[in-house]
Amino acid sequence: MRIAIIGDGISGLHLALRLRQLGIDVTLFGAKSPEAVRHGRALNFVARSGSTRRREELLGLDLWASPDTLAEARTVTVHGPEPLTFRADPDPAYSMVDFRLYLPAVVEEYLARGGRHIVTDLTARTAHEAAADHDLVVVAGGRAAGELFPRDPGRSPFDAPQRVLCGGLYRGIGETVPHSIEFHVVPGVGEVLRMPFHCAEGRVDVLGLEAVPGGPLDPLCRTPYAEDPAHFHSVVLDVLHRYVPDLRERVDERAFGLNRPADLVQGGVVPVVRRAWRALTGTTYALAVGDAWIVNDPITAQGANLGSHCALELAEAIAAGPPYDEAFCRAAEERMWPYAESVVQWTAAFVRPPSPQLLSLFRAADADPAVAAAFAVNFDDPPAMWRSIASPERTAAFLAEVRSGATPPEGSAVSSTPDSASAAAGTSRTQPWADLTARPS
Template sequence: MTHTSRGTGTGKAASTGTGASIGILGSGISGLQLALRLQQLGVPVTLYSAQDVQGLRSGRPRNFPARFGPTQQREEQLGVFDWRTPDAQVRHWAVTLGTGDAPLEFLADLTPPSSVVDFRLYLPHLFTHFLDRGGHAVIGVPSAEEAAKAHDLVVVANGDRSMRQLFPADPTRSAHTTPQRILCSGLYYGIDEDLPHSLDLHFLPGIGEILRIPFRSPAGRADVLAFEAVPGGPLEAAAHLDADADPTAFHREVLALVAAYAPTLRERISTRTFGLIGPGEVAQGGITPVVRRGWARLDDGTCALAIGDAWITNDPLTAQGANLGSHTAFALADLIATAQGPFDEGFCRSASAHLWEHARHVVEWSNAFLGELPPHARVLFAHAAQDKQIADAFVSTFHDPVAMWRILSDEDGVAAFLAGFRQPGPPGRPGPPPAMSRRE
């Protein structure tokens, strides 16, 4: 293992609260924001990362996160938010539900805009700030047991196989045991926008979803084009093609699927210039949504906490993964900094239960959207197509998963949400949605 930089205070201590030593395993958004926040609060911390800063900049895309307003506010608080340019923002959502001649459609403004920055830019940026402020980082991730010898508390934010074994799946909180979508997401050139800084989301009942997202990539402005395929359905085909071995066949299949299931999007793609921004710029495979046990007792009797991918894996459809990771990091940092007792099993149990109170809304909402869209959600979508105020308010609630799940969890939630607007028709019996105006 390589020590890259050393700040003040490492090694196991007998004290609690800010005098304790915290070891963080993993340098994703959860691990890095936790390290930065503890550093800000004066808590001695060591960050263990499988990659150095340069390593985080390289490789294939890991995911395509959208960071909503509260996450950006936390980044401002950390002094690490650095993407205010329009090419790193999504300001509008164009949503389509259904296929055929008369799909339900609405256009909404997202307020504040989300930030869309490749993690190959974002994670090195945070890591560099941590080091520049005197942070202590070690390149190479030990086992939780090894890390516990040097720290009063070990927080695992690394979701690799060995760490997943430490935190087994919690069947009472995990609705699925297999992937509910097969994913094929890539970064492309050659796609035009109807409205600048807008996202396209096509819900295809029984088939899956197609998304186009403007994105700040390492190569500059590009577009994410993503298929979320119901297993066994027609969108799954692209996930099984080798884009590197035969780019022509891969691009041909991608365009064919867009033409068949999102024809208005296909109209904006240039056959001549369309293609991945480079070799390897695609992510394919299935993700099983799962909630793992939030803490584990180690061999020496001490305990470790799980956050980030080590704790919860959600399907990316609701775009909450990075935001949940950020929220959890800040909430845990506050618990650590104000702890009055030892970082023992009691602390880990209590902390994990506290973090779950927020996280459960994200999990339940994400799992619900992977199933058949319930009638009350369709009612909300229909009203959004008739009233832009409703559309704007609904889409902007993606910033607040607790409020979103309060709305979408049942028909009473939808009715209460709609009651705040002048409605074109009674809930449950909306009139025909007007034509969209996004091409005007």
């Protein structure tokens, strides 16, 4: 078996490492060398969940275990006429490491285990060329995604960015709770995120703004930094003062500023689910995973975690053996979609105006630490999260279960039409790889 993987982000890397453990021949294609990634611009600001960290343990990755790289607490605050706030601490803690450190280190670990890494353009042409001497081409990123896999309109409710994004690595921001993630919701305006982060220079803070397009945060997110850094910083502080005053009070103006000019990310993403596979030749198929298959707004911090989850699922499907034909691709998508659908639906709910049931859950969490704790657990269990907010009836059932001390059925499937009577039917395996034993090659 010979597998080509186009794209060396987290999904491509986790897939490559797992396939190597299972004794499968892999060629990994990336757009940049590890050194180029290390010294480039910020890619994103990823919080790797407890489940992703457990997958890394399976893969034999023990990088950045220092407490300084972890976020052990999380607060959720809703601002406005009815302010709410509660703690929903992640357990295990999230790992907060700059992908300019993480990805090169994992590529180098893959190479140390005998893997092949080719730096080239990640285009459809590369995928077609790889099909000549590989049994399956997995596309995990790059331009090949849009060139090979069209948008799936039935699964893609949006055709434009739902948020205008402006995120960066900053110095001079204080914490109320050490090692904590803060998520601030300002209805009709957007969201503000602050979280600790480990980069090449050490500890910094991510300050992320997600603006409702056309709303009052939109102009800031489009304000250029390079033309006048002092003006940019003053606009950021004004926004914090207006919408998140408690966070603004913790900013030391003398120290506040971007860590480096290359540490700012601005723009927006169109949430999309693409078709999952296509034929490249008469016998070789391309299968999408990670960002090549699904792109979500970062509001729920699920992109990298979903990519890692699907990579491990796909590795087990590949390890079951060929043929890697259309039937295989269809079965692989069906295996990954129930979990992925929960992330898509949950993220779509969060970029829309807060639903009545979501606000009722937040009110309950504000009043009851047990609800807040259950909500925290669901951040690392997308099927459970979507089940708890999909409809008023689902939220009421979730709250009743929490207050009674009952445990919801593990892995309950969630329909894409949550208000239907069939929504609670069925079961799904969300982590079959957890019981597997790594077999280093």
